[in-house]
Amino acid sequence: MFENILLGFSTAFTATNLLYCFLGVFLGTFIGVLPGLGSLAAISMLLPLTFYLEPTTALIMLGGIYYGGEYGGSIASILLNLPGTPSAAVTCLDGNPMAKQGRAGVALFITAIASFVGGSVGIIALMAFGPAIAKVGLSFGPSDYFALMLLGLVATVTVGGQVRKGLIMVILGLLLGTVGTDVTSGDFRYTFGFLELRDGVSLVGMAMGLFGIAEVINSIKGSNERKVTEKITARSMMPTKEDMKKIIAPMARGSSIGGFLGALPGAGTVIAAFLAYAMEVRVAKDKTRFGNGAIEGVAAPESANNAAAQTAFIPTLTIGIPGSATMSIMLGALMIHGITPGPLLITDHPTIFWGLIASFWIGNVFLLVLNIPLIGMWVRVLQFPYKYIYPVVIALICIGVFSMRTSVFDVCLVVIFGALGYLLQRAGYQAAPLILGFVLGPMLEENLRRAMLMARGDVFQLIADPLTGSILALSAMMLIWAFACGLKSLLNKRKIKILPEGEA
Template sequence: MDIFDNLALGLDTAFSLVNLWYCLVGVFVGTAVGVLPGLGPIATIAMLLPATFGLPPVSALIMLAGIYYGAQYGGSTTAILVNLPGESSSVVTAIDGYQMARSGNAGKALATSAIASFFAGTVATILLALFAPPLADLALKFGPAEYFSLMVLGLVASVVLASGSLMKAIGMVILGLLLGLVGTDVNSGTQRYTFDTPELADGINFVIVAMGMFGLGEIIRNLESQGARQVLLKKVTGLMLTKDEFKRIIAPILRGTGLGAALGILPGGGAMLASFASYSIEKKVSPNSAQFGKGALEGVAAPEAANNAGAQTSFIPMLTLGIPSNGVMALMIGAMIIQGLQPGPTIMTEQPALFWGLIVSMWIGNLFLIILNLPLIGFWVRMISVPYHMLYPAILMFCSIGVFSLNNNQFDVYLMALFGLLGYIFAKLDCEPAPMLLGFIIGPMMEEYLRRALLLSRSDPMVFLNRPISATMLGIAALALIVVALPVLRKKRDEAFHEEPA
């Protein structure tokens, strides 16, 4: 089948009434999640995973994907109108977006955000359709040694590109790997790290970890940091850009889209890193750099294009290699496993309708988001005003019901509460939980490929260095750790994630 046959199959799948409905539900929920500070796509997807049990696989993945890239749109609304980013990837959008809103140009800022997001999302969807098939074909040639080395590279990249302390990120990955070992060893049948607790014999469900770390942990953290929100409740007008303003944002959108698309593919990259990097670059190359921090259109266009492109190209390694590039993609892999699907290159040949239907649905979702974000801006403004003390009891209820429904077991709810407490402690210690979730998801797969590689090589560890692709990936991983540990680069890395308003 060529690209046009594949897209025809995707169109037929995505345009079914059921999948259109779930696409609309996903982007609507995603926008709401992005608008409401204190929530996020990881926590929301984790809460909704139990609800996908009864859905067809393609509908479930279309809805969850819509939540992710929809949150990138919604996060810009609070960043511009409230100076309180609903999403971490919208932090830099607030720098210039809020200044525009204060000067009465909130409409232009929102319009710029919507245009940049739609263009970047469309381009990223095209790139996903073009580059995913050849990458999947290449992955089919991988053996156990190559897959193990690829996963090592993925974890190292998530450490290198994570914000905050390098040692803390490494520690979080190791913790995730250790948690992934809990349960019964498949080969020997013996229990590992269960502490004679029968409920842990089958391991820790990743939904419990995700809900606790990202759901409950975020609730506790937000309860102590909630302050008064200065919402610009006056009617938002002036959504049309002038010809000159439109010309100003073309180059930043193109640069942001290209950078975001590239960084989104990297493990540990994705939307947040893309938005920070694009803002820093735009601030240096823009002819209007003096206006940055005072309400520059370029300061809104570039990061918004970058975070949406990064969000959608992050699906490429997840769909083609079975490697999650960020926490949300780890949950998407979990959703596929729940649906009885094996993530990886075979998904394209075994489930072509799901693969291409998901890709086409992303373009449809971007179209829905234009409709949701601009005409319904008044609705989103009112939603921002909802007090947090009215939101968190409902979030707690959904988390508890969702976790209990996994196995109808109270122990799972208590375990979620424990991970919620750990999530809060990690936040206070400035330890980013996303690398831990990646380690938790990838750990069991790494162990399996390690065993297969050693079994085929008769326990010769040199198999990982004797095979050129495997050795190359391990070499890149080692080089990345050495380079980022250099004092000068480490300082630059820390500064990149703490962009201050000009």
């Protein structure tokens, strides 16, 4: 255990890896700060850059981009009340009122501290439970994998609130995942004669369209009215002693909630942040402070979503089943680099696993150290007229996708998925389940085929297996429960959202 951690740090502490970790955090924060663009957009935009790197370095950089994007999103949401990521929406509730009271600097500082604490707790959980879960994962058969992936997909759908729309998105994603050469028979499916489609739909092109283009289109309207007037200096960021005392318990509660939820498939950072916030409201003696700039309302959700962001790597790296759209892009990136995540990752590629974990921690330190002196610069990025930014973002997306395979076809894919993403989003669909379905699709099919072959085509034999059967039953129950009280849970969620403001 201890030598593994040492191995990790010795991997991460090479000059190249440190440089790319820093670069990732920096660029990720930069993109995350841009209104409307969150960590998902940051990862998909910068993914092509990592193709030229060693797998470990590439992953370290992607990890850095991820945290950077998350933190950048919080900056935008606190200053503009415009969450770049759904998980940052909770931070808005109290972060923006704090900014209006002239305490934006403190809110940003607390965000950085809480993110760091949450992240560290998550990393410790990852180190402690990752290898153990991988050992369990070794005994899984194809049918167990199939059931687990199904559970992950179902969980994403049910958590989203709108069950039917979520299901449609997951299935569309799975269907898109079948495009290309069928692994078992070698037949081409849905390639329509395009050579480019034989390797399947390009993940980068799809993600850029769904998250890059669609978000940019969404953010253009009204961008001229957004203004940041607060001046933030390093001095204004210093919280008082009282503030620091107040946030210790919320950070501890937030990190434990987040750390636990992040490891579950599908739950993710959003739910973690919401639950942590709801918990603080419940625990607090004076509930009226929430929504009016309560410092606990920033600290708890921020530490929760960062802890969840870390533990989300547990299922992704140790079993190979990503729990969220971001994780599925990370998984896609791993596979592009020729590494199949799964129980064997830790034993076969210990430098990657432990190096990555060490770099997570280094990335978090960078984030903290970087963002306190650089905060003025991020604020200036926000103040810069958006009209000069989005054409450049679009140009970068184009060249990024094009340069990957020097393929005009991939750029056209961006157009298609950009249009689809924007329309779907406007009609109330979420793109995240689609990406998750797309990445899991081929694995789901492969494992189902193997499982059915082993069960001689008998579905009941599949269900009769205690582990597979119980996971499948759990998925079915979740789905039925979600359909039955979909409306109710949606209403409840709304109530949590409105409650703090309503009590004001």
